[in-house]
Amino acid sequence: MASPYRFIGKTTPRKDAREIVTGRANFLADRKFPGMLHGKVLRSPHPHALIKSVSRDEVMKLPGVEAVLTWEDVPNWKGGTPRCTRILDRKVRYVGDAVALVAADTEEHAKEALRFIKVEYEVLPAVFDIEEALKPGAPQLYEDFPGNVVTPGVPFFGPKNLKEVVRGDVERGFAEADVITEGTFGYENMPNPIPPEPPGVVALWEAPDSVTLWVSNQASYMDTVILSHIMERKIQPRTIGGPCGGSFGSKYMSWQVQCYAALLSRATRKPVKLVLTKEEHLASFTLRPASRMSAKVGMKKDGTVTAVQGTWLIDTGYYSMTTQSQIAVGCGEVQIMVQCPNWDLKPVIVCTNRNASGIVRGFGGQELKCCLIPLLSLAMEKAGVDPFEFLKKNFVRPGGGYFWRDGIWYNHRGIDHTKAMERGAEVFGWKEKWKGWLKPTAVNGPKRRGIGVGIHGSADIGEDSSEAYVRLHPDGTAMLFSCVTEHGTGQVTNYIRMVAEVLQLPMERISITPPDSLINPYEFGPAGSRGTYAIGAAIIAAAEDARQRLLELIAPRLKAKPQDLDTVDGVVYRKDDPGVKIPWKAMAVDRTITGYGRFDPDYSLVNCMMTFIEVEVDTETGKVALLRVVNATDVGQIIDPPGLENQLNGCLGSAGIDSAIFEEMILDRSAGRMLNANMIDYKWRTFPELPVIENVVMETPFPSHRFHAVGVGEIATSPGPSAVLMAVSNALGVWIHKYPVTPERVLKTLGKTGSGKGGAA
Amino acid sequence: MEKRKSVRPVAFLKKGEDTVVRTQKLTRKKARATERISLTVNGKIHEMEVGTASHQIDPAHTLAHTLRETLGLTGTKVSCDHGACGSCTVLMDGKAVLSCMTLTIECDGKRITTIEGLSDPETGELDPLQQAFVDHTAFQCGFCTPGMIMSAKALLGENPSPTEEEVKEGLSGNFCRCISNYHVVKAVLAASGKGR
Ligand code: FES
Ligand code: FES
Numbered sequence: 006m007a008s009p010y011r012f013i014g015k016t017t018p019r020k021d022a023r024e025i026v027t028g029r030a031n032f033l034a035d036r037k038f039p040g041m042l043h044g045k046v047l048r049s050p051h052p053h054a055l056i057k058s059v060s061r062d063e064v065m066k067l068p069g070v071e072a073v074l075t076w077e078d079v080p081n082w083k084g085g086t087p088r089c090t091r092i093l094d095r096k097v098r099y100v101g102d103a104v105a106l107v108a109a110d111t112e113e114h115a116k117e118a119l120r121f122i123k124v125e126y127e128v129l130p131a132v133f134d135i136e137e138a139l140k141p142g143a144p145q146l147y148e149d150f151p152g153n154v155v156t157p158g159v160p161f162f163g164p165k166n167l168k169e170v171v172r173g174d175v176e177r178g179f180a181e182a183d184v185i186t187e188g189t190f191g192y193e194n195m196p197n198p199i200p201p202e203p204p205g206v207v208a209l210w211e212a213p214d215s216v217t218l219w220v221s222n223q224a225s226y227m228d229t230v231i232l233s234h235i236m237e238r239k240i241q242p243r244t245i246g247g248p249c250g251g252s253f254g255s256k257y258m259s260w261q262v263q264c265y266a267a268l269l270s271r272a273t274r275k276p277v278k279l280v281l282t283k284e285e286h287l288a289s290f291t292l293r294p295a296s297r298m299s300a301k302v303g304m305k306k307d308g309t310v311t312a313v314q315g316t317w318l319i320d321t322g323y324y325s326m327t328t329q330s331q332i333a334v335g336c337g338e339v340q341i342m343v344q345c346p347n348w349d350l351k352p353v354i355v356c357t358n359r360n361a362s363g364i365v366r367g368f369g370g371q372e373l374k375c376c377l378i379p380l381l382s383l384a385m386e387k388a389g390v391d392p393f394e395f396l397k398k399n400f401v402r403p404g405g406g407y408f409w410r411d412g413i414w415y416n417h418r419g420i421d422h423t424k425a426m427e428r429g430a431e432v433f434g435w436k437e438k439w440k441g442w443l444k445p446t447a448v449n450g451p452k453r454r455g456i457g458v459g460i461h462g463s464a465d466i467g468e469d470s471s472e473a474y475v476r477l478h479p480d481g482t483a484m485l486f487s488c489v490t491e492h493g494t495g496q497v498t499n500y501i502r503m504v505a506e507v508l509q510l511p512m513e514r515i516s517i518t519p520p521d522s523l524i525n526p527y528e529f530g531p532a533g534s535r536g537t538y539a540i541g542a543a544i545i546a547a548a549e550d551a552r553q554r555l556l557e558l559i560a561p562r563l564k565a566k567p568q569d570l571d572t573v574d575g576v577v578y579r580k581d582d583p584g585v586k587i588p589w590k591a592m593a594v595d596r597t598i599t600g601y602g603r604f605d606p607d608y609s610l611v612n613c614m615m616t617f618i619e620v621e622v623d624t625e626t627g628k629v630a631l632l633r634v635v636n637a638t639d640v641g642q643i644i645d646p647p648g649l650e651n652q653l654n655g656c657l658g659s660a661g662i663d664s665a666i667f668e669e670m671i672l673d674r675s676a677g678r679m680l681n682a683n684m685i686d687y688k689w690r691t692f693p694e695l696p697v698i699e700n701v702v703m704e705t706p707f708p709s710h711r712f713h714a715v716g717v718g719e720i721a722t723s724p725g726p727s728a729v730l731m732a733v734s735n736a737l738g739v740w741i742h743k744y745p746v747t748p749e750r751v752l753k754t755l756g757k758t759g760s761g762k763g764g765a766a
Numbered sequence: 767m768e769k770r771k772s773v774r775p776v777a778f779l780k781k782g783e784d785t786v787v788r789t790q791k792l793t794r795k796k797a798r799a800t801e802r803i804s805l806t807v808n809g810k811i812h813e814m815e816v817g818t819a820s821h822q823i824d825p826a827h828t829l830a831h832t833l834r835e836t837l838g839l840t841g842t843k844v845s846c847d848h849g850a851c852g853s854c855t856v857l858m859d860g861k862a863v864l865s866c867m868t869l870t871i872e873c874d875g876k877r878i879t880t881i882e883g884l885s886d887p888e889t890g891e892l893d894p895l896q897q898a899f900v901d902h903t904a905f906q907c908g909f910c911t912p913g914m915i916m917s918a919k920a921l922l923g924e925n926p927s928p929t930e931e932e933v934k935e936g937l938s939g940n941f942c943r944c945i946s947n948y949h950v951v952k953a954v955l956a957a958s959g960k961g962r
Pocket of ligand 1 (some may be wrong): 845853
């Protein structure tokens with residue numbers, strides 16, 4: 006069938022393509038301001054200590070140094086949920102915690118100055134393990150969190166915000182089960198999303214209560230919202246975004262970095278640039294939460310899950326800003342994956358003395374499933390159930406429901422994802438390859454192949470609110486006002502594409518405002534795959550509103566009713582007689598027309614991604630080679646073919662599939678130091694190691710917005726890791742339950758040698 | 767004076783083989799300063815004094831620093847600043863080098879090409895490789911892209927018709943976290959002799 010669209014689903018160069026390939030895309034580190042100072046952070050060498058004194062006498066005499074700030078100099082700004090983490094505190098809580106801030110005329114001078122700050126610490130005992138932290142007598146990180154248990158709940162999600170999954174009757178569920186399995190499973194390797202561009206900011210404090218920040222974040226409007234909370238609502242910062250050099254969730258928030266620069270600028274009244282080094286980025290910025298779950302599941306012989314009961318421990322590091330949100334969403338997503346009537350799943354967030362956890366693609370659901378699927382697999386093995394059939398059977402169908410993050414029950418009113426799953430299985434050859442649990446698909450000498458499958462789906466595609474304006478100009482051009490930054494998905498171009506389709510105006514005639522919080526309306530930002538549906542819907546509504554106003558204004562001139570008119574290429578014409586037409590200029594040369602659009606949250610649509618994995622394990626070296634990945638999804642309508650493919654290929658990195666194979670942050674659990682906080686020791690996949698990826702994308706129209714599309718970018722990373730564990734177990738013929746499956750672990754599992762420890766174990 | 771040959775082509779930089787790279791950084795301070803150095807960047811000759819005053823080239827300055835901070839050529843991106851990710855790749859006499867691991871004072875007499883030097887300075891027309899990156903959307907966030915293009919440029923300079931495997935090998939020192947790698951390979955092949 007021919008496409009009804011002129012722009013949607015067409016491959017066009019990205020709006021910013023020329024800037025990117027010529028090096029003219031102005032990333033934050035490329036920006037300079039007159040009189041600009043450079044900020045640096047002195048960081049704690051101790052995982053837990055009280056600062057007894059800081060001496061800075063020598064530092065202020067050094068050339069170029071303009072400010073040194075310690076906990077005694079800064080206002081009582083606090084981040085975290087609830088807000089308990091001071092920007093600079095008397096207590097340090099991990100190796101890398103900020104002790105002092107310096108601003109100097111050059112980066113070298115600022116760096117040099119750090120060496121001259123003398124700090125006296127009273128070292129405190131520290132705790133690095135979730136369960137150790139919960140024991141009586143364990144070192145306490147905050148007075149506000151007795152027993153190191155972080156207060157559950159996210160007030161922003163509403164009064165009933167989801168803190169656990171408790172419903173039905175688990176006892177009855179277990180009684181109905183044919184098989185019951187239980188155990189403790191973890192996803193604790195803390196893979197680091199590591200966007201190539203580190204977190205950074207330039208801040209300029211001008212009047213007593215006015216600060217402007219140039220940010221490089223994923224959601225530049227939310228920076229102003231978050232900062233205004235932290236700054237005790239006394240200040241409304243203006244945030245201006247720019248190209249974002251990768252985020253994968255992690256740079257949705259850089260509140261600490263932003264506050265450091267703001268405070269230094271407040272002290273000096275000069276613009277201050279503060280960009281983390283790669284080592285700081287890896288060792289002191291947020292990474293994926295660590296999860297450990299002790300649980301029990303009941304299953305019938307046909308793969309019906311009758312009960313899930315367990316405790317989900319989440320290590321959030323030294324603070325939580327979003328971990329409660331990740332839990333709420335993860336708890337919603339797990340119900341989408343397993344349509345079971347009986348639940349008793351209780352999360353506990355624990356703080357420990359390492360750098361904090363934060364947002365990463367997969368947002369809670371990936372963490373939870375990476376623990377739950379291995380447990381379900383044990384039950385499937387006992388019940389003799391094929392995992393593909395199991396995942397297909399248990400995933401929410403239209404009419405099926407779940408409690409979402411706001412604690413409210415929703416029924417999925419979207420499409421049936423079964424078709425995409427089946428198509429994926431066909432392309433992968435699941436039926437031919439599947440030989441049963443713990444059976445390799447092929448054995449070639451010491452090399453054994455195995456397959457696995459995983460799934461993820463979320464109702465976050467309609468999360469939170471978005472607003473936009475579209476302004477029409479008499480010269481036949483339009484401008485979109487939307488506070489979105491380009492962070493790699495290509496969506497900025499796609500929003501222009503959507504406006505172009507509504508207005509039937511060439512994309513070259515549409516521009517977008519800079520992502521400046523001062524000129525644009527509210528925008529939660531691209532997160533949780535909400536870009537296509539939620540942001541898209543607001544933008545479409547704004548374009549439709551502008552178009553309607555235009556037609557109403559022009560109608561009398563063409564002696565017609567607005568509904569009898571249409572517009573194309575900047576000309577309004579009568580539908581019954583296209584020869585009767587008039588250019589937009591007829592609106593008057595001194596007039597513009599502005600449309601407004603808003604999207605309100607809608608949690609009744611679910612996206613889905615199923616990932617099939619084939620690995621080859623060398624039983625002599627223990628190396629796991631990822632041979633093939635098939636991602637299967639249904640997006641309703643493809644908006645941007647190459648952009649979508651790029652996003653799906655992203656399943657490997659940014660703490661995705663490779664977090665099951667070799668990615669991990671290695672914490673020295675005696676000293677509290679991250680041992681591999683650099684790009685040489687942190688492993689990442691290189692070009693020669695790329696597996697074959699096939700992306701199966703279906704287009705069953707969704708009841709979303711007028712283009713019937715939903716997003717899937719975020720979730721591409723999520724189904725893979727547990728599928729890798731499954732594939733490796735099947736290849737080896739023995740269960741392997743720890744991430745990542747390093748050669749040492751594989752050999753240990755085979756009883757061959759070694760401690761079997763990855764660094765995080 | 768005798769110049770140390772410390773510049774390593776990206777293609778030879780393997781993970782784990784970092785000792786040499788690190789030693790270079792440590793020996794920075796010891797490098798002897800010439801009075802003046804001259805380097806040609808994108809066809810333009812820059813005569814620079816060596817010294818520690820703010821207008822001079824500090825012996826400790828990396829080429830990446832000089833390009834970005836002194837010459838304002840910010841197209842060269844620094845990500846790891848440690849020789850591991852390839853994002854700072856530029857061409858030195860046609861070969862790919864990591865500008866974060868190269869000292870500027872060692873570039874005396876060298877011809878440097880950065881991403882800014884690829885398109886036609888008169889017409890603005892893109893290099894066929896840049897055009898191929900545009901046509902194949904061979905980027906997502908775009909932060910790794912300048913380095914990726916410069917590595918690919920060096921590769922095609924040495925091997926105008928590489929196989930897919932050779933492209934992957936040639937780009938093995940370049941980190942792309944967004945995983946635009948698949949589109950990059952397509953773009954490089956399209957721009958190569960084979961693709962035309
Ligand atoms: S920035 Fe030079 S190799 Fe990473
Ligand atoms: S495009 Fe983002 S790192 Fe390569």
